[in-house]
Amino acid sequence: MTVRMGFVIITSRCIDCDACMVACRSENDVPLGHTRNWVKSSGVQGQFPRVSEMFQPGNCMHCDNPPCVSVCPTGASQKRSDGIVIVEDKKCIGCKYCLTACPYDARFSNSETGKADKCTLCLHRLEQGLEPACVQTCLGKSRQAGDLNDPSSVVSRLIAQYPTRILLKEVGTGPNIYYIDEAVPDIPDGK
Amino acid sequence: MSKVYTWDQLFSRRQFIKGSVAAGVLGTAAGIGLFRPESNLGQGKSDQAAVKGTKLVTTICEQCVWRCGVIARVEDGVVKMLEGNPDHPNNLGKLCPRGNAGIETLYSPDRIKFPLIRAGARGSGLWRRASWDEALSYTAEQMKKIKDKYGAKAMMFNSTDNLSQPFFEILLKAYGTPNYGTQRSLCFNSMTTGFLYTYGTPQPGTDFSKCKYMIFTGRNLAEGISNSETQEMIEMVARGVKVVVLDPRFSKTASKATEWLPVRPGTDSAFFLAMINVIIKEKLYNEAFVNQYTQGFEDLVTEVKDYTPEWAEKKCEIPATAIRRIALDFAEAAPAAIAHPNWRTSNFVNSFQTERAIAVLNALMGNWAQPGGLIPDQELSTLKLGVLSHPAFPIAQGIRLDGVPWQYPMVPLAYGVIQTMRDNILTGKPYEAKGWLISRQNPVLSIPERQKTINALMKLDFVAVIDIQASDTAYYADVILPESYYLERFDGLIPIKNKIFIRQPVVEPLYDTKSSLMIYKELADKLGLGEFLPFKDEKDLLSQQLKPFAVDLEELQRVGHYEMEDFQEDHSKDFEFQTSSGKIEISSGIMAQMGKKAVPTWNEPPRPEKDQYYLLTGKTAQHTQMFTQNNRWLLEVFPENRAWLHTSVAAKIGVKMNDNVVLESEVGKVSVKAYVTEGIRPDCIFMVGGFGHVSKGLKAAYGLGASDSALHKTITDPISGGSALSETFVTVSKA
Amino acid sequence: MELTWGLMIVIYLFTAGLSAGAMITSNLAFLYGGQEFERVSRWGAYLSPFPISLGLGLLVLDLGSPFNFYQLFLTLELSSPMSYGSWIILFFTLLSFGYLYLWLPQAYQKVGQTLQLERWKKRLAMLMPFLSIAVASYTGLLLNAAVRPIWDAPLLPILFLISALSTGVAAVIMISNLSPWKRARHKELHVLTKADAGLIILECLIILIMIVMGRSSSASESMAFSSLLVGNYVWVFWLLIVGLGLIIPLFMELMELKGKIPVKWVWPVTISSSFLVLFGGFFVRYVITYAGQTNSWF
């Protein structure tokens, strides 16, 4: 079976520390003023003293039908056979069309390179057998990455065990970040 | 006459580009010979510039005081990435945002790049470059002059928790001053003294892994990150453990908890006394444990008789039913239950009593040395490093400026009361202080009443600061001795249980800086005190520390840690309490001796007047105290502090999110943006500490947010010496 | 909120439409009007190449890697409107310059023989309307493909096409009226004005349908459209577009057609109404480009 890389993010385990954001900046030389990943807060909901707040980390969803790829006029934005969506800098002209096409605002224009920039799923780390930087550092083990097609991967096991949701399903991009809001006491083993 | 520089000239505004350190830090106009050739700046010394390829170096983080293990990836001599060391128990392979951002501090254009001597009035921001020899000689000369003229006591030494602190302490003892200031009284004095006077140990550990019921009252692990403990907290929450958070503000920890109780500030002890009341009345305490290991139970029974949940509800505004329920559930879970010792609860004068009540509550339930309970002092079962052999210290002459023990007889000597030290510089009582040597501490922003601290600095004859950056205190110094950043230096070794860890240079120093070890050592030499710090260089010192172990420094450097095999944890002393009675003192012998109520009791805290609000301060996960605000990677994720206002308060004064508000206390006034939320009691205003820097040498952080120290009144708990920060009340208005 | 596509792109969308509109105006006037409409045909031909060239220039400047521009023409990505659009625009622009050449006074036509040139003029005039329609509606397809609220409105290409025609006609009216040389004749203007009024009415209808469709669609879509009607863009939409850009010029044109304008006022009214149409056309692009970005899915 083919590889389909993606993430599982367990919101109940995220404390909004933003270690993932700093780690990504460091690993990928993300220039100041932009970020490849984020942690969004629901804001404090409800009325004092009955309030709640939820944190939702995210980054490029490495969509199944990525509009960012289909609109790219030069073929710089590509979906690899392992599902990872990347930008080939050499071909990118910096038209920013893909930025507008991504419904998750996962892309930015890198002012240093003049190219569209986004999460690469830390491809260069995967190639060395390492976890993505954001996953590696996550204090809450909230961020998990792996092969969604491999039933023995952490991500597949989590998806099999817990109810999940995806963002903006109706837009039809087929995002590959699966969110779990329930408490997850144990992170299963797996690649 | 050498050239005089302003801060603006000293630090460029260039953007930091990792791997190619902004060149020409001083600008070419500023002078010749100030810098190494540009090509060397990014790569450190020439031998290192030659290093091609990638290497991994193991070291210990210093973005806060938790000491996480770090593995640094160095590519062609440039630090590219820091990752957590999976072998390190303090972080289990993970780094928090601050740890991840270490590289930005290393390559920050705002680093102090060579020793500086003041070239204008103090605080004018005019400096000249000095050689190390000149700067150290000048510092030593001034220190000698003060000692000769006024005695060693006129010289104060300050430092905060860090790996080389023991050697700073040697230096000050060798110099012979009784005046040593640490951060402790601004931080955790009430917790440590509370537990010390109960269990004989200041800071017991906590077994989160088996704990079934947790109460936090001033430990906000999601925002005050202590890496491994924060991870344990998250796991605990994920397991569905009951976690109760008492906090007037809806912290991120509270958002993860099963129950948030917005307690009225300063009344936590009413909550705990009522829990004790219920537990005694319902006979839920662990009788066997109480009989065997504690003393003073009967006095407690009498004391808490009237502290019913209904009584407490009136004080702390937590419903009596909730208090009763929590008491019953807590007792049910014991001994796998913890009322957490917390951290910075020293926010009211009565916080000592809060901590005592917490300590006693745990004792009543026998939550001691049991799975899921408090863990006896871990220090006892930790490897012991080799020590330097040096002559006996001179006996320090004179009483301490911080009032310990003559004004504060109960404050443990090691903790001190730094805010009183500052006050006594100003009063000149009991004697005049003349000089201050401050190593990596920033009293200007940490001690209440910032203006007073600045005035104190202005009054002194001599101020020297050792730091990696131009802190607000360094801004008012006469000499700045630039310390290498942690990625460029050695520090003292650190044993944790059965392992010894090392901080070591990941790259050679980028600039003309030194490790604090060598600064202390060379300063001692210049003072004629060299024999007290008898080592050649850092490696020599660390080798001496390693002497008792079957490992040499090279091996330790390569592996990053040394693990003692067949090491046995020593639990024989778990139930030997270092108190005067040898038991857990529900009724404190020392308190009784001092003629105070010996069992935990209720002291009514002050309340704000009409139109005043409690001013609360606390932490954010993205910054460390007042140390990291200049780090631009961290500013990306937390750009400035804001004043948390309850929606109703904001509506009353006509303020919307991010509008500016003016906060005013008896001692100061600041303007800061508003954060309007339902997540705070309507009688409180909260702000994260550490912003509002006054040093223009902190280019990125200067002018961001506001400082709580500008508002805080100086109020000290006479028992623990803790600074009662939250007894400051403020008014708020639209800016 | 930071905008990915700013004014440069708005200008590009506007100028591309304008050029296409002017081109069609010229072509049709030439093909169906013959000698009688010689002046407007000529002015359309003279005008057409320039706005789009300016737009293209700005577009390249707006690129993050302008020197990588040629990458566009090393491939044809059929899923990307920008890719095929760039090819279309390339041909359009080149041919529009050719068409302009064919309309130059003989003295300036240094290459080619008059007879042949005349034949080519006709051929081009028959081809260019198709290219023009492609260019004008491509600007709508461009936004369509980036699936965002408002941008994904199915009528957007039609709206942009109609607006392009209307601005093109208005631009030709304006230029041929302003010029001291070869100034358009009354009859020519009358027909053009009639056409323009028709287009404006059509445009109003399309906008109305778009809004109705948008409001009855998903919540995100509906929210986005309300930002035009009552939200952030309420002034731009009602005042600049509906008021100044559509209703007032339409009114003026209708008055003109009915001959209700006193003779000495005709000229200024014609100029102002065509200017207002251009103005409105610009803000149509503006509002859609911006509102599509400041609104997103939720």
Ligand code: SF4
């Ligand atoms: S999240 Fe955005 S950038 Fe990532 S694949 Fe999907 S559409 Fe493309």
Ligand code: SF4
């Ligand atoms: S996978 Fe890598 S590139 Fe993507 S968000 Fe995480 S750290 Fe950034």
Ligand code: SF4
């Ligand atoms: S590192 Fe993990 S816990 Fe921290 S903010 Fe990111 S996802 Fe949340």
